[in-house]
Amino acid sequence: MSIGSLYQYFPNKDAILRALMEEHIDAGGRILRERLAGGLPAGLDDILRLFIGATIDNHRADPGLHRVLFEEAPRSAELLARLHDSENLAVGAVAHLLDGHPEVAVANNTLSARIVVAAVESLVHRLITARAPVESGQLEDELVVLLGAYLRRDHAEPSSASG
Numbered sequence: 001m002s003i004g005s006l007y008q009y010f011p012n013k014d015a016i017l018r019a020l021m022e023e024h025i026d027a028g029g030r031i032l033r034e035r036l037a038g039g040l041p042a043g044l045d046d047i048l049r050l051f052i053g054a055t056i057d058n059h060r061a062d063p064g065l066h067r068v069l070f071e072e073a074p075r076s077a078e079l080l081a082r083l084h085d086s087e088n089l090a091v092g093a094v095a096h097l098l099d100g101h102p103e104v105a106v107a108n109n110t111l112s113a114r115i116v117v118a119a120v121e122s123l124v125h126r127l128i129t130a131r132a133p134v135e136s137g138q139l140e141d142e143l144v145v146l147l148g149a150y151l152r153r154d155h156a157e158p159s160s161a162s163g
Contacts, residue, residue: 014073014074014076017069017073017074018076018079020065020069021069021070021073021075021079022079022082024058024066024069024070025082025083025086027058027061028054028055028058028086029086031054031057031058032051032054035050035053035054036050040097043103044101044103044104044148044151044152045144045148047097047101048143048144048147048148049140049144051094051120052120052124052139052140052143052144052147053140055120055121055124056124056128056136056139056140059124059125059128059129060128060133060136063128063129063130063133064129066125066129067129070125087117087118087121090117091110091113091114091117092113094113094116094117095109095110095112095113098112098113098151103151103152104151104152105151105152105153106150106151106153112150112151115150116147116150116151119143119146119147120143120147123139123143124139124143127139
């Protein structure tokens, strides 16, 4: 496609970047819905693997482009709001899963859901889009171990005393 033709659809470079970012957000939702279409697995590790694998697949489609879009490109207030809304939906879904899962033994499901979502998104982004990326299967396995151990043990509320 020629540059002139491209600018018939987009008024400027920022609009192109915004469209690419929005497509990435939409793709993440589609991937997860497809994986959940067969139902939610019973085991905690399988549930984690489903969510982690979907996040990895969304990031590895074009890691260089993804890195530019989310580390270097400007973000409008609308796009930031959409990113926060997407994250809040993910946190709500994970909190719901944690609430009823017999393997989960955390003190605060909402906080733990926020930690799980942030950990998966940031670690996958950082390690899949790196110039020397971690192999996706290894990353998935390690994140399942990390988050499974975190969610299975009882977390006492930390004391506020400093010492």
